[in-house]
Amino acid sequence: MEPSLATRVGKIQLERPVMLASGILGISLDVFNRLYRAGAGAVVTKSLSTEPWDGYPNPTIFSVNDGGWINAVGLSNAGAPNFAKMIETNKDVPIIVSLVGSIPKDFEMMVKEFENCKITAYELNLSCPHVAKVGLEVGDDPELVKKIVSAVKNSTNVPVIAKVGLGTTHYLNTVGAAVDSGIDAITAINTVRAMVIDVETQRPILSNKFGGLSGTPIKPIALRCVYEISSKYDVPIIGCGGISTWEDAVEFILAGASAIQLGSAIGENSIHVFNDINKGMLEYMKRKNYSKLEEMKGLAKKS
């Protein structure tokens, strides 16, 4: 029997385990449809704010020598109201709406906007490392995280995911706060705060100076976070960070993730990466005699 790539992330049922991560190609429904056809199990939107944001001036993204990317796009986005209008016509694509804000009210307002949209889940960005007053600055404050998660959970029946990253407090406390407040799943991790300086012009290359490191360099860090979360909390996990091959994807499942997200790999391998990973995982499952992804979940913790 052909094994199945279908997976369940708590209440979220997906046909395929590899999602598009937030902020990657995440601004247009047409592109979402294309990515879904290309093998993505779901797409996460660019993180949306209550109003449109222009983001930072360029340079905002480039690649780091020896692999990986650094970005400080600055959460440019069309704003939740505009975005909701754009995806109103969505029928096919499992869309996860990423939200960013500073206080519970921001999130409540945005969730209202999507009431008429067909969406699969919300993902709360508690972990962007390069924009003031949102993202990590929220995630680093577990008390605020509790208030935001509770507020969103009270505003919608759609599953809610919290996306965490490495900040200035222990990310496991952020996970704990979200779990205590009824979160449905955790995405780990966001980019890691970083910098690149050009030695000829003697200045940081990003216009924002600081940005977030993504791609292969952060994979072993992200993997240990997934392993740590799944060892400590009974919460469904979406692994994210540096995944570019089926082996990477399997590593995260073995560490305890129920699904994964990727972004940077598209910059190296184009959107074929979704199908390449799907195929590789299927072959692996056949070879190892698994019929369902679930059977592999967390196996590395048994050793």
Added chain:
Amino acid sequence: MEPSLATRVGKIQLERPVMLASGILGISLDVFNRLYRAGAGAVVTKSLSTEPWDGYPNPTIFSVNDGGWINAVGLSNAGAPNFAKMIETNKDVPIIVSLVGSIPKDFEMMVKEFENCKITAYELNLSCPHVAKVGLEVGDDPELVKKIVSAVKNSTNVPVIAKVGLGTTHYLNTVGAAVDSGIDAITAINTVRAMVIDVETQRPILSNKFGGLSGTPIKPIALRCVYEISSKYDVPIIGCGGISTWEDAVEFILAGASAIQLGSAIGENSIHVFNDINKGMLEYMKRKNYSKLEEMKGLAKKS
């Protein structure tokens, strides 16, 4: 006029700015001499404990796909007393003795052992990410850091450096605690906690499961830490993490470091890396018309 690579890290005067990082080839005086001849400005010893430690079973070190290394050597070392005996005969090499412990008393005892040795400084390892009760578990507790730094400063006239890394509290608070207690310099950063899982055998490869990521993947993270520390505190900084070329070294100086350390690069480029970096920096200084390293320090913060 030929520019000079000499640098001053607070009270520490060095002929050349590139040091051997702790834990790398750091167990034998003969090897120290060789590295010094090969161009290292100073060598930092393996972190020493009050008694000999065997460390973890193998696998303890291997390289990560797409660059970098992961290790959980487990701080195996001969213990401060044995080590002090070994380096008693040192005449030539600027040796920085790295110490690891849990409480002030551990450090005081070890510093006593080195009273008769010619050493350049102590480096307190407050940041090893994979051994319980020492390293990061100490660094993550700024109050304990204050006590340890004060105790060591009261026990010796030799300059004392604190080595920090990314833990579960904000590393800048650890730096602050060390600075408040009279630390002479900061080394940033240690390895970053990470994991690699083998998908065929479905287990973490390191015997300790978790280890520390070093080498090129962590360079942009280390660089932002140096930039953040030098922006917030008036303390000499030694940059460490992923440095393998002269451009990398210059990036750290431009971010505010007075000197740098490297380890992993030796695994790729052998100990030639010291002279390669020295040469590259000299040519850069000539081209840009600097006579002293000091003139380049922190320039990236002006942009």
Added chain:
Amino acid sequence: MQRNHNRPKICTIEKVIDETPTVRTLVFSDDVMSSVLPGQFAMVWIPGINELPMSVMISLESGKAAFTVRRHGPASTGLYNVKVGQQIGVRGPYGNSFDLKQGKLLLVGGGTGLVPMMRLLTFLKSGDDVTVLIGAKSKDEVFFEGLANSLLEKNPHKVIVCTDDGTYGEQGFVTEMVKKLVNEIHFDAVYTCGPEIMMYKTVQLAHSKGLFVQASLERMMKCGVGICGSCCVGEDLVCSDGTVFDGTHLLDNKEFGHFHRNKAGMLENY
């Protein structure tokens, strides 16, 4: 170390050529950029100011390349003001390129959209019979006419300039001339780059005659490698699927000729 094409490589400007009162060509040495394909572009970092997508202009000296920039907002004006000896960062090349057909060719360029057209001319086969249409608002803003003629020296060719105000060459929009020519002549290929309305009309006209036509599009760009999404037109990414698209494909795209996205990613009318 191997060159990392996705990180700015620092290049020093060696020559600055004023093409018009608002357009300059900045020449620099770089082997990679000197040999890109027509339609490919670079992301150009002006340190302290911004980073812009720029078609890579040819240089007649080997091993060199250039950017031809019109000063407009702060970013392009920053690039325009770069002096000889100053440094810029260049990453890429990015994007695909025009499919090179042979025979009777029509090139339609407007403003700095002429840049990829000039590079296309360096890839022609000896027998190609080439018509280059240059659109400009007025006489002041015409450039590359002489360059086009000299690049085409050895080919049967025509270079026709159209100005909106008739102060030079033919009077009227360049697309009027396209209409006239495609009615008279069967071109083996039509290539266009310039203002989107110009490209839209050119594609429509050529397509209505069943001609092979390709256009090189411009959109807001951040990454250049198909990650950020800022350059999307419908489901296409200009940076990595384009910049060059077939006319038939473009006419199916609801955004082409009508909308582009602003910095926040919102659709705006042209």
Added chain:
Amino acid sequence: MQRNHNRPKICTIEKVIDETPTVRTLVFSDDVMSSVLPGQFAMVWIPGINELPMSVMISLESGKAAFTVRRHGPASTGLYNVKVGQQIGVRGPYGNSFDLKQGKLLLVGGGTGLVPMMRLLTFLKSGDDVTVLIGAKSKDEVFFEGLANSLLEKNPHKVIVCTDDGTYGEQGFVTEMVKKLVNEIHFDAVYTCGPEIMMYKTVQLAHSKGLFVQASLERMMKCGVGICGSCCVGEDLVCSDGTVFDGTHLLDNKEFGHFHRNKAGMLENY
């Protein structure tokens, strides 16, 4: 993806050969390991148990390699107990190799130190006249005698076994035989691998006669790539400067033949 030589590659054991009651050869397929040089080694991961440095044994089948392991402590016993179909991780190859001289050659191996000697035999030139000395405690522990003879089929050669207790071959330490031979014959090169005391004496004897001599050393190893320092002998790193060193160099090293380091990195007497 390109193979990462510094990360364990998973290999499945295809055959297990009992060489003596305490020594086994485990055969697996791997192109890289099948073609390493004599003296090179791999780091061998026994999942759940440990990782050990192991010389890479030859296999007579192409594309295959092997490890020949003596069970000793928990780590080597873990490897010894690996069954056909089970998986191990292999990274490397690491280290340098013996300098291949021609003419009259003397190879002195003890125990699993014979492994690099067997590989050396596969690199011989047709005219080489080869004497192989095999040292063992007693008859039970002799292995590779037949293999050595068959590898040397086409060369003038002698394979001499010495057992400490005289239960097989010549009686006495193999180094007694070395002494005898170097007094009688001028060898163009002497190669040795085995217990350090055996190598130390062999190097001294050969050196005293002015012969070219090389030894392949063993030390505690963690990284295999010259980072961790655990394998240092004086200022030399066995993993990356060695494993093979010239006798003249070794006799200048105060630790060779006298000290090795334990897990904590402390010097211990042999």
